Every structure is written in structure tokens, then in C-alpha cells.
Amino acid sequence: MVERKARSEAIKAEALRLGFSNCGIARAEPLFQETPHLLQWLDKGFHADMKYMERNLEKRTDPQQLVENAKSVIVVLHNYFPEKVKFNSSYKVAKYAYGKDYHQVLKEKLFTLFNFIHSEITPITGRCFTDSAPVLERAWAVKAGLGWIGKNSNLLTRNDGSFVFIGELIIDLELEYDRPTMHDYCGSCTICIEQCPTGAIVSPKVIDSRRCISYLTIENKEVIPEEFTGKTNNWIFGCDICQDVCPWNRKCQPHSESQFTPSDSLVELTDERWENLTENDFTTLFSQSPISRPGYEGLIRNVRNSSSRE
Numbered sequence: 001m002v003e004r005k006a007r008s009e010a011i012k013a014e015a016l017r018l019g020f021s022n023c024g025i026a027r028a029e030p031l032f033q034e035t036p037h038l039l040q041w042l043d044k045g046f047h048a049d050m051k052y053m054e055r056n057l058e059k060r061t062d063p064q065q066l067v068e069n070a071k072s073v074i075v076v077l078h079n080y081f082p083e084k085v086k087f088n089s090s091y092k093v094a095k096y097a098y099g100k101d102y103h104q105v106l107k108e109k110l111f112t113l114f115n116f117i118h119s120e121i122t123p124i125t126g127r128c129f130t131d132s133a134p135v136l137e138r139a140w141a142v143k144a145g146l147g148w149i150g151k152n153s154n155l156l157t158r159n160d161g162s163f164v165f166i167g168e169l170i171i172d173l174e175l176e177y178d179r180p181t182m183h184d185y186c187g188s189c190t191i192c193i194e195q196c197p198t199g200a201i202v203s204p205k206v207i208d209s210r211r212c213i214s215y216l217t218i219e220n221k222e223v224i225p226e227e228f229t230g231k232t233n234n235w236i237f238g239c240d241i242c243q244d245v246c247p248w249n250r251k252c253q254p255h256s257e258s259q260f261t262p263s264d265s266l267v268e269l270t271d272e273r274w275e276n277l278t279e280n281d282f283t284t285l286f287s288q289s290p291i292s293r294p295g296y297e298g299l300i301r302n303v304r305n306s307s308s309r310e
């Protein structure tokens, strides 16, 4: 027992040393409670064209399906709340996409944490995940005691708000487990629901992706439906509105990860440059950025659809 505690503490200390803002540990067992919610959400078609959400349902809810003999899910958070930046354009990009692709940054740190456990504590087997495999990340973060799911469906934390990336290590080592977060600190607040410009938060914690600007400008491969014309508030990649208005984000402190700092070339893009972006510009500017996700055609569609030019 003492050994488990000491190992868990050493892992958490190393996670903080690597720049993660918090780390919690959950027992690797099936997420029985979350399964019905996920099924209901899929049943209603709220996942829009993200057909991959329908696949690997067992893997999504059972860590044993991802790592044989899984014992622990180590969940790490990484702050990405930026310093105030004055962009030259009225077009808006979600904060998580200001810098280098977070998948790469987090994966590197997660591998370092994995290697630390493997070499400094005891040999382990396992896998690292960050938004890259069928893992219910927010549910694991709650189970690991790191926060609760807000009415905007984001993970909310008391210290770092919701501008945090989530990563996981699923490993075959028994550790000391944190208590799940039982309390919902949203209370009677409904600001995010009221402020969502497209009515995408259809009930607390439930997002209809078909109405969400974040989905419409990133995963969506089709034309943005006319009913949202003039409602995307100049967001051309993602949308931060339901996080920006959240009282829990008022005291967010800027991150200190240089890789998440926006490049001068992104900050300096004017409306005119966005509107005349060539495929070549797109590749040069965004090959290392999450902004590459919708592809050149998708990004240009978003710029054209944006309300500032209507």
C-alpha cells in the first residue's frame, strides 16, 4: 500500500515537472455510468457526420480493450489558456489552435512520463492517448478527481478552468486511486447555454454537434447550413464562446508552454490575407497546427461563411 502511494506521488510530481498542470489516477475499470449517455447521444444523431464515434464503443468504455491487463488510468491536464494576444484579423480561431498541434506536444510529454515510470519505478506496459483514440477523456478526468463536466460539456477544473488539454496513460501497474469528483460546481448557472449563438447546447452537458460552430468549422465536410449564416460570429476555426463566458474561466492564468504560443505569422494575418489565402500559404502556415484539420477547402469555406463579410 505504501509502495503504491509513493509510486503515485512520484508519478504526479514528474507530471508537474513536465509542465502538466494537474495529474490524477483512476482505476482502469469499465465506465458503466457513461455508456447509456453516450448511446443516447449517438441515438439522437448529435454526433453529426462523426461516424467514427459509433465505432469501437467497447473500447471507449472499457480500458481493458485498449491495454491488456490494464490497472490504472493516469490522467494529465495541460493548461493552454494564452496570454492576451492582439490579432490583426477580425476572424477568430479557437485558443487551443494558437500554437503547435497539441497532439504532438502532449504525446511527447506523455511518452516521457511513461518512460519515467518504466525506468525509474518499475517496468510497465501500456499506451499513451491524447484525443487520438477511442477514450472518453473527460469521463476519465472526472473519475481521476480532476474536475467535473460543465453544462457546456467541457471538463471544468476549480484551479485552471476549462482551457486544458487532457491526456492519458493506461498502464498495467496498480496505483493509489483518486476519488472521483462528485460535485457539480456549475450550480444554477446557465450562462453558456444562453450565450451559445447557435443553440447547440440542447440541454445541460448535451451538445448537438450539428449546431455547434466548433463541429461546423472543423469536422464538417459539407457546406455550412444556411440557418447558421451570420451566426458563427467570425469564428473560422472552432469556437470558444461557451468557455469564454464561463465564470470558472475568469481567473485562468496563462500557460508557460512556448509551443502553444501563436506564431507571428498567425498573429499578423489580416482579414484580407485570410480571404486570399492560397493552398501554398495554408501548407506553410498550418502544417504543424490543428488549423490544418479541415483542410484548405474547409478553412476557405469557413472564411467565406463568416459573418463579417456578409
Ligand code: SF4
Pocket: 152, 195, 196, 197, 198, 199, 200, 201, 207, 211, 212, 213, 214, 238, 239, 240, 241, 242, 243
Ligand atoms: S463551441 Fe460555440 S457553438 Fe459550440 S456549444 Fe460552445 S458556444 Fe455553442
Ligand code: SF4
Pocket: 150, 151, 152, 153, 156, 185, 186, 187, 189, 190, 191, 192, 193, 242, 245, 246, 247, 248
Ligand atoms: S457557464 Fe456556468 S453552466 Fe456553463 S459550464 Fe460554466 S459554470 Fe457551468
